[in-house]
Amino acid sequence: MTLKSEPFVVNLGPQHPSTHGVFRLRLTLDGERIIDADMVMGYLHRSMEKLAEERTYTQNIPFTDRTDYLAAMTGNLAYVMAVEKLMGIEPPERALWLRTIMSELQRFASHCMAIGIFANDCGAWQTPVMHMFRDREKILDLFEMACGARLTLNYMRIGGVSRDIPPEFIPAARKLMQDLPRRLAEYESLLLDNEIIVARSRGIGVLTPEEAMAYSVSGPLLRASGVAWDIRTADPYAAYDKVDFDIAVGTSGDVYDRFVVRLAEMRQSLRILEQALDMMPSGPIHARLPTATAQPGDAPVAPLALRPPVGEAYARIESPRGELGFYLVSDGGPAPFRFHIRSPSFINLSALKKMTVGVTVADAIVILGSVDIVVGEVDR
Amino acid sequence: MTAVLTGLDIAHRIEEQSPGAVADAAPEAATIVPARLGDVCRYLRDDPGLRFEFLSSLTAVDRLEYFEVVYHLESLRLNLITVIKVRTFDRDNPVAPSVCAVWPGANLQEREAYDLMGIYFEGHPDLRRIFLWEGFAGHPLRKDFLNLPGARMAGLERFPGEPGGPLEGRG
Numbered sequence: 160m161t162l163k164s165e166p167f168v169v170n171l172g173p174q175h176p177s178t179h180g181v182f183r184l185r186l187t188l189d190g191e192r193i194i195d196a197d198m199v200m201g202y203l204h205r206s207m208e209k210l211a212e213e214r215t216y217t218q219n220i221p222f223t224d225r226t227d228y229l230a231a232m233t234g235n236l237a238y239v240m241a242v243e244k245l246m247g248i249e250p251p252e253r254a255l256w257l258r259t260i261m262s263e264l265q266r267f268a269s270h271c272m273a274i275g276i277f278a279n280d281c282g283a284w285q286t287p288v289m290h291m292f293r294d295r296e297k298i299l300d301l302f303e304m305a306c307g308a309r310l311t312l313n314y315m316r317i318g319g320v321s322r323d324i325p326p327e328f329i330p331a332a333r334k335l336m337q338d339l340p341r342r343l344a345e346y347e348s349l350l351l352d353n354e355i356i357v358a359r360s361r362g363i364g365v366l367t368p369e370e371a372m373a374y375s376v377s378g379p380l381l382r383a384s385g386v387a388w389d390i391r392t393a394d395p396y397a398a399y400d401k402v403d404f405d406i407a408v409g410t411s412g413d414v415y416d417r418f419v420v421r422l423a424e425m426r427q428s429l430r431i432l433e434q435a436l437d438m439m440p441s442g443p444i445h446a447r448l449p450t451a452t453a454q455p456g457d458a459p460v461a462p463l464a465l466r467p468p469v470g471e472a473y474a475r476i477e478s479p480r481g482e483l484g485f486y487l488v489s490d491g492g493p494a495p496f497r498f499h500i501r502s503p504s505f506i507n508l509s510a511l512k513k514m515t516v517g518v519t520v521a522d523a524i525v526i527l528g529s530v531d532i533v534v535g536e537v538d539r
Numbered sequence: 540m541t542a543v544l545t546g547l548d549i550a551h552r553i554e555e556q557s558p559g560a561v562a563d564a565a566p567e568a569a570t571i572v573p574a575r576l577g578d579v580c581r582y583l584r585d586d587p588g589l590r591f592e593f594l595s596s597l598t599a600v601d602r603l604e605y606f607e608v609v610y611h612l613e614s615l616r617l618n619l620i621t622v623i624k625v626r627t628f629d630r631d632n633p634v635a636p637s638v639c640a641v642w643p644g645a646n647l648q649e650r651e652a653y654d655l656m657g658i659y660f661e662g663h664p665d666l667r668r669i670f671l672w673e674g675f676a677g678h679p680l681r682k683d684f685l686n687l688p689g690a691r692m693a694g695l696e697r698f699p700g701e702p703g704g705p706l707e708g709r710g
Contacts, residue, residue, distance in 0.1 A: 198647075201669065201670035204671070206679055208655070208680060209655075209679050209680055209684075372592045372593050372615060373592065373642060373643050373644060374643050374644045375593060375594050375595065375642065375645075376644070386615060393541060393615075394540060394541035394618070471567055473596070473611055473622070475595070482595060484595065486596060486598060486609065497598075497600045501595060501596035501598075501611070505651075506596075506644060506647065506648065508647060509643065509648075510644075538670055
């Protein structure tokens with residue numbers, strides 16, 4: 160005889176340490192099993208897409224810092240790439256390399272957060288997070304050198320980057336490249352075979368490759384399911400076609416594999432960074448823009464009155480969370496007619512209900528941690 | 540490198556497979572007849588030469604004369620990308636067929652387009668607002684949502700919920 164209890168509704172969030180921001184999961188439970196999961200979002204909805212229609216193309220760059228605030232560089236990059244596609248601008252070689260370096264530093268910093276907080280969700284309270292924060296701080300120091308900010312960076316510009324790196328950047332980055340592999344080895348030995356993490360995450364929240372694709376899941380989640388899809392190699396942007404690296408792929412598509420894929424990606428990021436620091440050429444960092452004739456030389460600031468031709472463009476990159484795309488429609492005016500963000504955090508949540516129905520509440524927390532959402536990007 | 544199937548290419552293929560399904564074709568995208576969208580999407584997903592199994596992005600654009608639902612499709616196996624669109628002309632009650640049955644990943648994105656642009660997706664299993672609350676007046680991404688300086692269409696006088704008399708205009 161099976162016992163069945165009355166369905167019971169639990170609100171996980173919006174204020175809850177493991178919802179990674181103001182995100183609410185309304186779980187319907189039968190005993191401890193989840194029988195329905197309803198996502199309630201919008202607490203951080205700032206109507207970015209509407210605001211962007213009232214601002215010029217250049218004024219919109221800082222908004223892209225504030226969607227995925229743990230990976231502002233990649234947010235900037237995807238947006239300026241969309242505008243460049245719309246206008247047919249080719250950034251100079253050095254700018255492409257700087258974009259690659261910044262994107263990979265950002266990926267490392269973002270995965271530090273993802274892994275640290277995930278370990279938190281598994282019950283390793285605060286120690287891994289603090290280890291990870293230590294390394295992330297060093298990367299934020301580099302960002303501060305390059306652009307003066309640590310979180311909302313506003314570094315990329317339409318046609319290039321806002322400024323060249325200072326002379327002390329390269330030695331500091333090389334020093335970090337020496338330290339980080341050792342740290343990473345430390346984390347791998349600390350976390351990969353950790354009995355608690357393995358027990359909490361093996362075989363939980365499994366997505367088959369077919370399911371992952373059908374639910375439009377991207378990034379480490381998709382790769383953990385065994386689909387070797389990375390936009391950096393499939394459709395190279397910036398200088399990714401000139402560096403050598405491997406795509407980290409999982410086999411079982413469970414929470415543990417996502418965590419392993421993220422750790423492996425951090426290793427690959429270091430590989431890319433080492434090559435990029437060696438190969439980066441000197442030269443201008445900003446393309447001449449079609450309307451920039453009044454500005455001297457390689458003006459670092461894109462002019463406010465940038466008017467792309469009528470048309471539309473979709474640019475996508477591999478952000479730390481997955482496929483980040485910007486869809487822009489221009490009517491020839493100084494502001495976008497339509498500005499849409501294809502946000503990986505939001506779309507990866509499509510599969511959350513599929514993953515959580517049938518498991519226990521404690522597993523749901525680990526599964527949500529493995530999706531690695533940033534609510535600023537979910538709600539926009 | 541990803542191969543881009545232009546709207547003209549994909550329109551040609553669709554027209555070969557199901558004549559009369561393409562309403563319009565431009566280099567950016569092929570526009571599909573709404574009634575045929577389900578069949579076309581299934582063909583794009585299942586055809587061995589296309590395999591568009593990944594719905595990258597679904598969004599809506601207010602083109603003033605009509606609403607446009609834009610589907611960015613990717614084929615991860617064959618490394619292809621293409622764009623299809625559907626138009627709906629009724630401003631008061633825009634309807635488009637849901638593609639949730641073809642790509643389950645469309646679920647949240649269609650809810651977003653319904654919430655912010657007010658497009659009703661016929662056949663969606665659970666069409667509710669997602670970012671704004673039920674009862675919110677209007678759909679903010681429409682061009683006629685608010686009377687803004689330099690706005691292209693007349694809209695609401697003030698933001699819903701702000702005090703100062705009855706709301707006017709459409710939203």
